[in-house]
Amino acid sequence: MQTLNDLLAESKIFAKREVLSPHYTPQKLIFRESEINSIERALAPSLKGQRGRNLFVYGKTGTGKTSCTRYVIGEVNSIPNNKARISYINCRIYNSRFRVLNKIISDHLPTYSKRGYGAVDLYEKLTGWIEEDSKILVVTLDEIDVVKDLDDLIYTLTRINSDIKAGGVTIIGISNKVSFKEELDPRSLSTLYESELVFAPYHPDEIYGIIKSRAAEGFKKDVVGDDILKYISAAAAKEGGDARFSLKVLSKAGELAEERGRTAVLMEDAVEAVRQAENDIVYDVIATLPEHQKLVLYSIVMLTDSGGTYKKLTDGVDTYLFSGEVYNRYKSLSEGMHKSAKSERWYRNYVSELEMQGLIMSFDSGKGIRGHTKLIKLLYPTKKTKAVLEKDLFGGAAEQRAQVLPDEE
Numbered sequence: 414m415q416t417l418n419d420l421l422a423e424s425k426i427f428a429k430r431e432v433l434s435p436h437y438t439p440q441k442l443i444f445r446e447s448e449i450n451s452i453e454r455a456l457a458p459s460l461k462g463q464r465g466r467n468l469f470v471y472g473k474t475g476t477g478k479t480s481c482t483r484y485v486i487g488e489v490n491s492i493p494n495n496k497a498r499i500s501y502i503n504c505r506i507y508n509s510r511f512r513v514l515n516k517i518i519s520d521h522l523p524t525y526s527k528r529g530y531g532a533v534d535l536y537e538k539l540t541g542w543i544e545e546d547s548k549i550l551v552v553t554l555d556e557i558d559v560v561k562d563l564d565d566l567i568y569t570l571t572r573i574n575s576d577i578k579a580g581g582v583t584i585i586g587i588s589n590k591v592s593f594k595e596e597l598d599p600r601s602l603s604t605l606y607e608s609e610l611v612f613a614p615y616h617p618d619e620i621y622g623i624i625k626s627r628a629a630e631g632f633k634k635d636v637v638g639d640d641i642l643k644y645i646s647a648a649a650a651k652e653g654g655d656a657r658f659s660l661k662v663l664s665k666a667g668e669l670a671e672e673r674g675r676t677a678v679l680m681e682d683a684v685e686a687v688r689q690a691e692n693d694i695v696y697d698v699i700a701t702l703p704e705h706q707k708l709v710l711y712s713i714v715m716l717t718d719s720g721g722t723y724k725k726l727t728d729g730v731d732t733y734l735f736s737g738e739v740y741n742r743y744k745s746l747s748e749g750m751h752k753s754a755k756s757e758r759w760y761r762n763y764v765s766e767l768e769m770q771g772l773i774m775s776f777d778s779g780k781g782i783r784g785h786t787k788l789i790k791l792l793y794p795t796k797k798t799k800a801v802l803e804k805d806l807f808g809g810a811a812e813q814r815a816q817v818l819p820d821e822e
């Protein structure tokens with residue numbers, strides 16, 4: 414047990430704890446020279462006032478898309494007297510056309526960003542500002558897949574190019590969602606994909622390089638051995654070459670060692686840290702599911718959790734639900750939340766999506782149980798899954814954000 418005094422004492426493990434945070438942007442991004450170069454090439458024309466090609470950046474989570482893009486934005490911003498004006502927009506926060514436009518205005522024309530101006534006024538201010546000395550506005554949309562009215566947003570941004578007599582708008586879109594392309598309008602698609610850049614997952618030795626340099630700065634001397642770093646790199650490579658995962662594990666391993674009163678990280682700390690980080694990932698996946706998939710999953714959780722009114726099958730260990738009952742619960746849940754439930758065909762797609770994410774298992778009942786039907790089983794603990802879903806569906810972050818940001822014009 415640590416006392417308050419222990420906690421206040423200087424850490425025996427960490428030298429600069431913040432360096433190990435996945436939110437920390439290192440000054441040097443290794444192994445990504447060619448990707449950084451591609452982004453630089455996409456932005457180079459805008460420095461001289463020419464509209465370059467739009468760029469779409471795709472890659473799995475933790476492959477360095479955000480870090481590399483922000484790095485190049487920093488480079489461009491440090492060049493004096495250039496024509497590029499960049500907005501970096503995290504679409505998790507600015508998730509609609511109106512919010513994105515507002516963010517662009519508040520970045521570059523802060524006096525107009527206060528409430529009260531409608532979309533039309535803001536649009537005119539923006540085009541006037543671009544035209545006045547032929548600027549190139551570079552709109553970087555990170556996590557672009559979460560924008561609710563993305564086709565409208567893309568349309569508005571491209572329309573600027575035909576409405577202005579000088580200057581232009583270039584779009585950089587960033588996403589880690591594979592299926593994102595399929596949901597886009599063909600016009601938006603051809604606009605966004607004028608050029609494409611793919612970030613490959615990191616190899617184990619690249620992850621090793623990344624965490625080795627972070628460990629050297631973040632930990633005290635001789636706290637983390639090479640065997641630990643190798644073990645973590647291999648685990649992160651298995652997780653899809655995710656550098657963020659490796660950093661989470663590394664700092665968690667340090668925290669565990671500290672809690673356990675050690676002066677060095679042991680393999681058992683690293684093993685435990687990997688286990689915990691793997692668990693966290695599942696709950697991150699749940700938190701970022703589309704709304705109706707969340708509702709279906711929530712229905713499964715509720716039915717699994719309650720013992721009563723529905724017909725469940727148990728083999729003494731596990732609980733299996735009838736697909737039809739899950740659908741009924743999903744329907745009533747949606748109604749209760751004043752959302753219209755999707756058709757059964759969509760519902761079946763949601764079930765396959767949830768299954769693909771490894772959150773549930775579904776299988777055919779075989780003959781005998783109500784003729785032929787599908788059975789569904791939740792693969793994660795109900796309590797924790799429920800807590801994550803409830804926070805997301807009914808409260809917390811989403812509502813608070815809505816209060817801060819105006820929703821519609």
Ligand SMILES: Nc1ncnc2c1ncn2[C@@H]1O[C@H](COP(=O)(O)OP(=O)(O)OP(=O)(O)O)[C@@H](O)[C@H]1O
Nearest residue numbers: 435442443473474475476477478479480589656657
């Ligand atoms: N080449 C690199 N060199 C050093 N650190 C890196 C590198 N690539 C990624 N990282 C680290 O990993 C973290 C995650 O990277 P980043 O946020 O850029 O990933 P991403 O591709 O945007 O992921 P997501 O799709 O989840 O948004 C960064 O904060 C950074 O600390």
Ligand SMILES: [Mg+2]
Nearest residue numbers: 478479480555
């Ligand atoms: Mg990112």
